[in-house]
Amino acid sequence: MNSLTEKGCTAYTTDKVTIKVLEEWCKGCEICVEVCKKHCLAMDVHGKVKVVNIEACNKCLLCDLLCPDFAIAVE
Amino acid sequence: MQGSVRLMQGNEACARGAIVAGCRFFAGYPITPSSEIAEELARLLPRVGGKFIQMEDEIGAMAACIGASLGGLKVMTATSGPGFSLKQENLGFAVYTEIPCVIANVMRGGPSTGLPTSPAQSDVMQARWGTHGDHPMIVLAPASVREVHDLTIRAFNLAERLRTPVILLYDEVIGHMREKVELPEPSQYALVERKKPACPPEDYHPYKAEEDDVPSFIRFGEGYRYHVTGLAHDERGFPTQNPRVVEAKQRRLHSKVERHREEIAACETFLLDDAEVAVFAYGITARSARAAVRAARAEGLRAGLFRPISLWPFLDLEVGKLADQVKAVVVAEMNLGQMVYEVERAAHGKTRVVAYQKASGEPIHPEEILAVLREVR
Amino acid sequence: MFDYDQYFRREMMPHIWCKGCGNGIILKALLRAIHRLGLSKDRIAMVSGIGCSSRLTGYVDCNTLHTTHGRPLAFATGLKLARPELTVIVITGDGDGLAIGGNHLIHAARRNIDLTCLLFNNQIYGMTGGQLAPTTPEGLFSTTTPYGNIEPNFDASRLVQAAGGTFVARGTAFRAIPLEKLIAEGIQHKGFSFIEILTTCPEIHGRRNKLGTPAEMIQALAKTTLPTGVLHNAAGPEYTEAYEGIIAKAQGRT
Numbered sequence: 001m002n003s004l005t006e007k008g009c010t011a012y013t014t015d016k017v018t019i020k021v022l023e024e025w026c027k028g029c030e031i032c033v034e035v036c037k038k039h040c041l042a043m044d045v046h047g048k049v050k051v052v053n054i055e056a057c058n059k060c061l062l063c064d065l066l067c068p069d070f071a072i073a074v075e
Numbered sequence: 076m077q078g079s080v081r082l083m084q085g086n087e088a089c090a091r092g093a094i095v096a097g098c099r100f101f102a103g104y105p106i107t108p109s110s111e112i113a114e115e116l117a118r119l120l121p122r123v124g125g126k127f128i129q130m131e132d133e134i135g136a137m138a139a140c141i142g143a144s145l146g147g148l149k150v151m152t153a154t155s156g157p158g159f160s161l162k163q164e165n166l167g168f169a170v171y172t173e174i175p176c177v178i179a180n181v182m183r184g185g186p187s188t189g190l191p192t193s194p195a196q197s198d199v200m201q202a203r204w205g206t207h208g209d210h211p212m213i214v215l216a217p218a219s220v221r222e223v224h225d226l227t228i229r230a231f232n233l234a235e236r237l238r239t240p241v242i243l244l245y246d247e248v249i250g251h252m253r254e255k256v257e258l259p260e261p262s263q264y265a266l267v268e269r270k271k272p273a274c275p276p277e278d279y280h281p282y283k284a285e286e287d288d289v290p291s292f293i294r295f296g297e298g299y300r301y302h303v304t305g306l307a308h309d310e311r312g313f314p315t316q317n318p319r320v321v322e323a324k325q326r327r328l329h330s331k332v333e334r335h336r337e338e339i340a341a342c343e344t345f346l347l348d349d350a351e352v353a354v355f356a357y358g359i360t361a362r363s364a365r366a367a368v369r370a371a372r373a374e375g376l377r378a379g380l381f382r383p384i385s386l387w388p389f390l391d392l393e394v395g396k397l398a399d400q401v402k403a404v405v406v407a408e409m410n411l412g413q414m415v416y417e418v419e420r421a422a423h424g425k426t427r428v429v430a431y432q433k434a435s436g437e438p439i440h441p442e443e444i445l446a447v448l449r450e451v452r
Numbered sequence: 453m454f455d456y457d458q459y460f461r462r463e464m465m466p467h468i469w470c471k472g473c474g475n476g477i478i479l480k481a482l483l484r485a486i487h488r489l490g491l492s493k494d495r496i497a498m499v500s501g502i503g504c505s506s507r508l509t510g511y512v513d514c515n516t517l518h519t520t521h522g523r524p525l526a527f528a529t530g531l532k533l534a535r536p537e538l539t540v541i542v543i544t545g546d547g548d549g550l551a552i553g554g555n556h557l558i559h560a561a562r563r564n565i566d567l568t569c570l571l572f573n574n575q576i577y578g579m580t581g582g583q584l585a586p587t588t589p590e591g592l593f594s595t596t597t598p599y600g601n602i603e604p605n606f607d608a609s610r611l612v613q614a615a616g617g618t619f620v621a622r623g624t625a626f627r628a629i630p631l632e633k634l635i636a637e638g639i640q641h642k643g644f645s646f647i648e649i650l651t652t653c654p655e656i657h658g659r660r661n662k663l664g665t666p667a668e669m670i671q672a673l674a675k676t677t678l679p680t681g682v683l684h685n686a687a688g689p690e691y692t693e694a695y696e697g698i699i700a701k702a703q704g705r706t
Contacts (some may be wrong), residue, residue, distance in 0.1 A: 020453075027464075029654075034667030064453075065628040066670060068476025068529035069466060075453040100534055121702035126533045126695060131559040135526035138519065138556075141532030142499070147515060148540075150530075168520050294539050295515035295531065298494050302461070302510055304518035313464060313510060 012051040017059055018075040023048045026064035026071040041072075084249045088154075088220045089179055089243065090115035093151050095261040097268075098126035098177070100148040104132055104158060107191040109181040112153035115414045116123055126253075134446070135157035137165035137178070144174045144304065147294030148231040153179035155247075156189060156198060157203065166240055167206030168305045173282065173290060175234035175269060177227070179243040181250040182358075184436040193436035194247035196358055197410035200305060202242050203387045208326055211332035213339055214242045214387040216357045220254040226384070232267040233339060237331060238289050244386060246409065248359040248438055269395045272299065282324065284308040288331035315334035330387060341384035342393055351377025352451055353397055355406045355418055360439050364407055367444035379447050386414070387438050398422035403451045407431040407444050410416030459483045461513050472658075472666020474625035474651030474673075475505055475572060478698050482541075482570065483512070484645050485635035497540045501548035504573035504579045504609035504653075508543045522552030523659040525560040528567050536692040538567070539639060546573040546587040554586075561617035561644045566640045566692035568645040571608055589685070592661050599672060608648045613684045618643035620684040625651040627680070632657035634682065641692050650676055 009022040017042075028047035038056035041049050041063060049072060051057075057074070064074045083091075089112050093101070101120060103113040120127040126143070131135040133154055140150040169176055180199045181306045184190025200206075202214045215230055217223040223245060230241040241445040272279050272291040281301040283441040284290045293299045307321045307412060317323065331338070336349065346368055347353060354365035371378035381397055381404070383390050394417075397404060404414040404426055415430045422428055431447050433439050469475045486496065500506035502521035509516035515538070520526045524542045525615040549557055549571045576594060577583040582592045586599045586606045596625060613620045619641040622702060623631035631649065638645035652658065652669040661667050700706045 010658065026561070027471035029666040031472060031667045031670055034665065047493065066477055066626070068469060068473055068480075070456055070480070073453050100530070102530055113619065118702075121695075121699040124703075128695075130529070131555055134523065135529070135556055135559070137525045137534070138526035139530030141519075142527035142532075143534035144530075146531045146534030148534045151600070164520050165523065189551060225457055253518070294534060294535075295497050295517075296494060299494060300516075303515045304510065305520055308517065311463075313461075343453060373540055 001069055012054050016056055017054065017057050019051050019054060019057065020073045020075070021051065026067045026068055029068065031066050031068070032072055035062045035066055051052045080255060082253050084111060084183065084253050085220045085221050085223045085245065086111035087115050089153070089227050090119060091177060091179070091258070093231070093329040094119050094223035095264055096149065096228040096231035097213040097266055098149045098151050099123065100140065101152065102128045102130050102136040102143070102145040102150070102304060103154065104130055104136050106155045108134070108183055108250050109153045109155050111250070112179055120351040129315065133161040134165060137162040140176050141165060142168050143172050144176050144293050148417045149175070151177040151179065153181065155181050156185045161199065163206040167208060167210060168214070169240045170210045171305055172237040172281045173292070174199065174304050175238055176240045177230045177234055177243060178240060179227070182244065182246045190208070190436040192247065194359060194438055195433065195434065195436065196246055196360065197413065199386060199410065200421065202218050203208065204245050209329070209400050211239070211329050212242065213237070213239060213332060213386065213389050214244050215341070216244050217249060218358050218361045218382065218384050218385060219249070220252065221256045223249060224256065224258060228264050228266070235288070236267045237335060238292055239332065246273070246358045270411065274353050276300065278394055281308040281312045282308065284327055286329070288327050288334060288357060299442060330396050336388055339385050339388060340390055342390055343382045343384060345380040345382070347379030347381060349377060350403065352403045352448060353379050353401045354444060354448070355381050355383070355394070355414065356408070357386060357414070360407050360409055360419045361440045362445050363439050366441035370441060370445050371448045374449070376448055376452055384444045387410060389417045389421065394421035395398070395410060395423065396420055397409040398425040401426055403427040403429055405429045405444065405447050406430055407439055407447070409433050409439060454484055454487070456480060458481055459486070461511055464511050467511055469504060470655035472652070472654040472669070473575045474574065475508065475597045477625040477670075478570070478572060478631065478649055478651060479511065479630055480690070481632040482635055482650065485639065488632070488640060489535040491539055495538055497531055498543060499524045499531065499537050499540060500508065500543040501545070503670055504544035504574070505543055506548060507653050513669065520535070522548050523556060524548070525553065525556040525567065529560060529565055532565055532567055533692055533695065540567050541639065542567050542569040544569065544571050546608070547577045547585045548569065550586045557612065558615040561615035561646065563691040564616060564618050564643045566642055566644070566687045568635070570635065571645070571646065572651050573648055574651045574653040574657065577605055578653040578656050579592070582656040582660055589643045592658060594657070594660065596646045606705050607678065608682050612646040616644070617646045618686045618688045619645035619685070621646070621650045621682045622678060622680045624676065624680065625649060626670050626673040630681070634642065637682065640687070643688055650678070653657060665684055666692070676695055
């Protein structure tokens with residue numbers, strides 16, 4: 001997320017897509033994990049989301065749109 | 076019409092005073108004996124480009140006033156007992172969020188539906204403490220049609236000056252009576268406008284006070300984007316539970332009014348200079364008291380009248396001095412004892428305080444007060 | 453990638469809504485709608501009542517007013533009448549807007565005053581711990597219906613339409629893009645716009661009634677049997693404009 005990057009978000013990047021996760025704001029609700037039809041996302045040991053399969057991402061934007069906490073964005 | 080002699084009703088004078096004061100928004104709800112204020116402003120406001128709305132209830136009316144005040148207008152609402160009770164929550168909101176507004180309460184017999192068309196003075200304590208929580212309140216009490224007009228203007232000036240609601244409190248007799256008035260030209264009245272911020276938007280804190288404890292105030296939509304909430308808040312207007320911040324706001328809210336006592340305090344005395352006994356009375360009761368004092372003097376009694384014009388903050392200093400001077404103060408009220416306790420408190424035992432109380436829906440007659448004065452001599 | 457940050461009050465974020473609460477999704481849709489319309493932050497006023505959804509106003513960098521329970525529409529009526537040129541958006545919940553605030557909803561709709569009212573319907577009083585709301589389905593449990601709710605509930609959109617609202621729509625927090633469009637349409641509509649937004653309270657309501665995970669609850673919104681989309685869209689005299697006519701009349705200009 002634009003200026004929220006200064007808080008240290010994690011960017012997962014390929015030449016097709018970048019998925020940014022702002023761990024500090026992730027509450028671990030798992031909405032993004034469960035709505036992702038391509039199983040790109042999973043929870044890490046700290047209860048935060050991580051991108052586990054970025055190649056499968058088809059940029060449907062559901063995780064981005066449905067994250068209530070501004071914690072994940074798809075570019 | 077202004078500047079000429081006219082027969083005018085008290086409530087009409089309130090409406091006209093509001094217009095002179097710069098009021099350009101009224102939201103209200105019909106309730107006897109205050110409806111004439113709304114009706115008159117429904118006619119007068121649009122003529123001067125102002126807005127009038129009869130809301131669906133009293134609570135909504137108080138809310139709409141606060142919204143319009145944030146929109147930059149000088150605002151007023153008017154009601155009586157039952158409606159005054161309904162308005163209390165939003166009234167407290169306006170006190171806490173420091174939004175100027177004027178509330179006229181034309182007192183009628185209570186409690187509950189009571190006596191819609193008869194006078195009482197039994198909302199005095201409610202005007203001070205009706206809304207929950209610690210809060211200051213400014214309350215003015217006119218006793219004549221001319222005074223209703225002038226105190227309405229004063230109420231607006233104090234509200235704008237101190238960023239706080241001001242209550243205009245008078246009884247049904249004052250509201251419905253008609254008296255000859257000769258009103259000055261509107262331009263004769265000095266008006267107060269709210270103090271705008273001197274800083275740019277990025278530095279603006281809506282609840283950061285200047286040295287006089289009053290924060291500057293800019294209406295919505297001027298580039299100063301800020302938050303107003305009824306939750307306990309900090310200087311930026313954001314919710315907080317920080318004990319230090321919460322208490323600081325509370326204390327400033329109180330000192331904001333307290334330290335401006337001199338600007339707020341008003342009273343009138345009649346034949347008091349050499350009096351041995353004083354009558355403490357306000358509103359229509361003061362009119363009777365005046366006659367009673369005159370009659371007492373004719374009987375050789377050294378009686379005098381002390382009439383508070385500002386009821387809250389209470390005139391501690393003035394009543395303290397009164398207690399030094401006279402051997403008794405007769406507190407005459409159309410209620411079962413409200414101001415009398417404040418008089419006792421402020422008198423600090425230095426004088427005898429005698430209560431005369433009536434709660435029948437009828438005004439107190441001069442003869443009644445005279446009888447007490449005779450007894451007290 | 454949408455820059456939400458431009459609309460935040462940085463010092464107030466992150467928001468206080470629970471894990472999995474749908475409110476944040478709606479906030480994002482609202483910010484995208486505002487952006488899509490190119491509205492200036494200075495000309496937007498957001499007015500909210502009391503409840504989880506009503507906390508929204510603290511987070512957005514515009515002119516914001518967080519009022520008393522049930523009353524945002526009345527405050528907003530005064531503000532809009534004083535300043536018709538402002539875009540006034542009202543944020544309320546199913547308790548705030550339909551129980552204690554029901555009367556103001558009816559009359560704001562009746563007047564057809566140009567406000568956009570977003571009613572976040574999570575079917576419960578979340579902020580105060582999960583008490584019954586006028587929208588809580590029959591049979592469900594809440595802290596004040598420990599034996600199950602016996603009260604029928606409201607169809608808020610039908611209520612507003614009956615009261616005279618000229619733009620009535622229902623969206624969900626799941627269908628975020630259509631929601632964004634409904635909100636934009638509502639804001640643009642001249643007159644009283646009402647958008648009921650079905651959302652979720654997984655932490656309190658969901659847990660008590662075993663409604664599933666936050667993801668399951670949010671996806672379940674898509675299965676609502678209530679009609680969604682624009683339900684009513686009519687033209688009618690807008691209140692503040694009509695009042696300008698009163699001013700003209702009073703001033704002898706008509």
